[in-house]
Amino acid sequence: MANTTAFDQVPSGKKPTPFITWQRFVVYSVLGVCALFFLLPLYIMVITSLKSIQEIQGGNIFVPTMSPSFDAWEKAWNSACTGLYCEGIKVGFWNSVKITGPSTVVSIAVASVTGYSLANWPFKMSEFYFTVLLLGSFIPYVVMLYPLVIITRWMGIYSTLPAVVFVHTIFGLPILTLLFRNYFASLPQELFKAARVDGAGYWGIFFRVFVPMSVPIFTVAVILQITGIWNDFLFGVIYAGPTNYPMTVQLNNIVNSAMGGKAYNVDMAATILTGLVPLTIYFVSGKYFVRGIAAGAVKG
Amino acid sequence: MHSVSVQSLTLKFGAAEVLKNLNLDVAEGEFIVLLGPSGCGKSTLLNCIAGLLELSEGQIHIKGKNVTWAEPSERGIGMVFQSYALYPQMTVRGNLSFGLKIAGMAKDEIEKRVQRASEILQIGPLLDRKPGALSGGQRQRVAIGRALVRDVDVFLFDEPLSNLDAKLRSELRVELKRLHNRLKNTMVYVTHDQIEALTLADRIAVMRGGIIQQLAAPQEIYNRPSNLFVAGFIGSPSMNFMHGKTVDGGTAFETAGTTLSLSGYEGGAVGARDKAILGLRPEHLEMVDAPIPGKTIPAMVEIDEPMGADSLVWLKVGDVPVSVRVPVENRPEHGKSVHLKVDISKASVFDAVSEQRI
Numbered sequence: 156m157a158n159t160t161a162f163d164q165v166p167s168g169k170k171p172t173p174f175i176t177w178q179r180f181v182v183y184s185v186l187g188v189c190a191l192f193f194l195l196p197l198y199i200m201v202i203t204s205l206k207s208i209q210e211i212q213g214g215n216i217f218v219p220t221m222s223p224s225f226d227a228w229e230k231a232w233n234s235a236c237t238g239l240y241c242e243g244i245k246v247g248f249w250n251s252v253k254i255t256g257p258s259t260v261v262s263i264a265v266a267s268v269t270g271y272s273l274a275n276w277p278f279k280m281s282e283f284y285f286t287v288l289l290l291g292s293f294i295p296y297v298v299m300l301y302p303l304v305i306i307t308r309w310m311g312i313y314s315t316l317p318a319v320v321f322v323h324t325i326f327g328l329p330i331l332t333l334l335f336r337n338y339f340a341s342l343p344q345e346l347f348k349a350a351r352v353d354g355a356g357y358w359g360i361f362f363r364v365f366v367p368m369s370v371p372i373f374t375v376a377v378i379l380q381i382t383g384i385w386n387d388f389l390f391g392v393i394y395a396g397p398t399n400y401p402m403t404v405q406l407n408n409i410v411n412s413a414m415g416g417k418a419y420n421v422d423m424a425a426t427i428l429t430g431l432v433p434l435t436i437y438f439v440s441g442k443y444f445v446r447g448i449a450a451g452a453v454k455g
Numbered sequence: 456m457h458s459v460s461v462q463s464l465t466l467k468f469g470a471a472e473v474l475k476n477l478n479l480d481v482a483e484g485e486f487i488v489l490l491g492p493s494g495c496g497k498s499t500l501l502n503c504i505a506g507l508l509e510l511s512e513g514q515i516h517i518k519g520k521n522v523t524w525a526e527p528s529e530r531g532i533g534m535v536f537q538s539y540a541l542y543p544q545m546t547v548r549g550n551l552s553f554g555l556k557i558a559g560m561a562k563d564e565i566e567k568r569v570q571r572a573s574e575i576l577q578i579g580p581l582l583d584r585k586p587g588a589l590s591g592g593q594r595q596r597v598a599i600g601r602a603l604v605r606d607v608d609v610f611l612f613d614e615p616l617s618n619l620d621a622k623l624r625s626e627l628r629v630e631l632k633r634l635h636n637r638l639k640n641t642m643v644y645v646t647h648d649q650i651e652a653l654t655l656a657d658r659i660a661v662m663r664g665g666i667i668q669q670l671a672a673p674q675e676i677y678n679r680p681s682n683l684f685v686a687g688f689i690g691s692p693s694m695n696f697m698h699g700k701t702v703d704g705g706t707a708f709e710t711a712g713t714t715l716s717l718s719g720y721e722g723g724a725v726g727a728r729d730k731a732i733l734g735l736r737p738e739h740l741e742m743v744d745a746p747i748p749g750k751t752i753p754a755m756v757e758i759d760e761p762m763g764a765d766s767l768v769w770l771k772v773g774d775v776p777v778s779v780r781v782p783v784e785n786r787p788e789h790g791k792s793v794h795l796k797v798d799i800s801k802a803s804v805f806d807a808v809s810e811q812r813i
């Protein structure tokens with residue numbers, strides 16, 4: 156021991172590894188292949204939508220056109236046939252807006268107040284009620300379809316916008332209520348008590364204290380609902396009625412219309428147009444979405 | 456008329472009885488501290504007074520009015536919490552005026568009260584900041600301000616200083632005392648910190664397991680703890696306990712083979728008991744070189760802990776560790792055999808079975 160200096164000793168711990176190791180190489184290769192796998196269809200859709208029918212029939216689907224044109228996009232938006240009418244997919248777009256807007260607002264309004272009640276104003280059986288609500292999210296949709304037809308017909312709203320808004324609200328409730336309940340339960344209890352001492356009541360605490368503190372979780376809920384409802388096909392086709400068919404249903408009608416030859420370029424353009432709304436929301440809000448999820452997960 | 460009167464209060468969470476038939480009367484302008492270990496029900500009692508919990512049984516009166524079922528805001532109380540509980544999205548001004556706005560108070564009156572509170576608490580320069588931009592001490596000041604603007608007779612504090620570091624805690628403690636001297640409100644203050652309790656309180660209610668063990672002035676609690684729990688909980692370092700029995704018809708106490716005379720014990724005659732406990736605070740023992748019959752116990756010095764002004768010496772009496780407070784210049788040799796002279800007039804004798812002071 157006496158003769159060894161500090162320099163003779165072997166450093167403890169593991170030496171840092173260089174950036175490129177074979178493990179990393181494998182991981183990035185697999186990720187790259189996956190990315191290609193998902194990007195390829197999008198690539199084909201975009202280039203096909205810019206081609207003319209002749210080019211599509213004659214050419215290779217992987218090769219982009221030399222003379223791109225937005226004619227197919229124009230046709231898809233304004234004049235493609237969606238069953239009886241040939242007014243393009245814009246009709247469906249506005250229907251989807253009319254369905255998604257109110258459904259998002261109503262479902263979030265109901266769920267946030269329900270979650271707030273469950274978290275902060277426990278009543279007799281409130282835990283039981285919450286459990287039942289959660290169980291609701293495990294029941295397959297198809298089981299509920301026909302009963303809801305009967306219920307909405309009984310309510311006199313079947314085949315109208317209110318019916319589809321109603322159904323979206325019901326199916327959104329379990330997961331949204333869970334989201335809001337957990338978020339509100341994670342807020343400091345003493346804040347709630349302080350507001351009560353200050354004289355704020357049920358609605359006062361909700362609107363003036365809790366909602367301003369809950370922007371992240373409302374953002375998450377809005378994103379979840381808009382994308383989910385926009386992508387919905389089933390409820391739209393069943394409850395909205397033909398004049399209110401959402402964009403997804405009309406897209407299906409365009410793609411499956413029997414008249415004439417297959418206009419692949421128009422189909423592709425219509426498909427991209429339909430997917431544009433959720434896609435945009437993901438791109439724009441990705442940051443807030445992650446932040447909101449994290450805010451819900453971290454206590455305090 | 457009592458400022459706050461809690462009568463036969465019982466509170467249950469499900470099957471668990473957290474407060475048991477509890478009575479507490481607080482006089483006008485009194486500073487009452489609820490002191491006890493964590494989980495003994497202090498916050499629960501405070502929340503009951505505030506109206507934030509529904510009582511299972513009993514009544515609460517504030518300023519002579521039965522407020523058992525009144526809303527918190529209607530009770531004439533202000534409350535300050537450990538975590539400050541400021542509304543994060545509002546400015547300090549917004550926090551202070553929130554309750555007043557809800558009560559529908561006129562703008563200029565609100566402004567006047569906010570000004571007065573910010574003057575008293577010296578938070579004027581912070582009024583337009585959000586709580587996130589304040590330090591812990593500043594936040595707690597704002598929280599006190601929020602109770603202050605309500606212009607109420609009763610302040611309720613739930614461990615308001617526990618989240619602050621030691622230095623700030625002692626500063627704010629003095630400030631709270633100053634505030635009480637100035638405002639003369641009734642204060643009910645929850646803490647588990649005995650220093651806060653001893654320094655602030657007019658009276659301390661020592662709690663354990665949902666029951667008030669003793670309710671008395673700090674000196675009384677310190678000098679005459681009513682039972683073993685209170686004796687051990689109050690005082691740092693703790694009271695020394697020596698197990699033994701009373702002999703000679705209760706006029707002497709025998710422990711570790713030594714007999715101490717109980718003449719001069721202020722509790723009077725203790726009677727003959729097979730099992731008793733003699734409680735002695737470290738400052739009521741003195742190290743001497745020669746034994747005095749009936750007044751000293753032999754002991755051996757183990758270690759000492761100098762604490763600046765004085766020094767705490769740990770000795771062994773038989774197997775029992777005993778601490779003695781001595782002036783710092785009297786540091787003894789370790790391992791030295793000494794005799795401890797007992798000031799029996801300051802001692803407490805407890806029955807070992809009932810744990811009550813005799």
Ligand SMILES: Nc1ncnc2c1ncn2[C@@H]1O[C@H](COP(=O)(O)OP(=O)(O)O)[C@@H](O)[C@H]1O
Nearest residue numbers: 468471473491492493494495496497498499500
């Ligand atoms: N909401 C509640 N539900 C069930 N038990 C509770 C609740 N709040 C407090 N308790 C229990 O009541 C007891 C007293 O709590 P508390 O008054 O907060 O103690 P402390 O004296 O530390 O302030 C503890 O045992 C605690 O676990």
Ligand SMILES: [Mg+2]
Nearest residue numbers: 497498499614
């Ligand atoms: Mg507490």
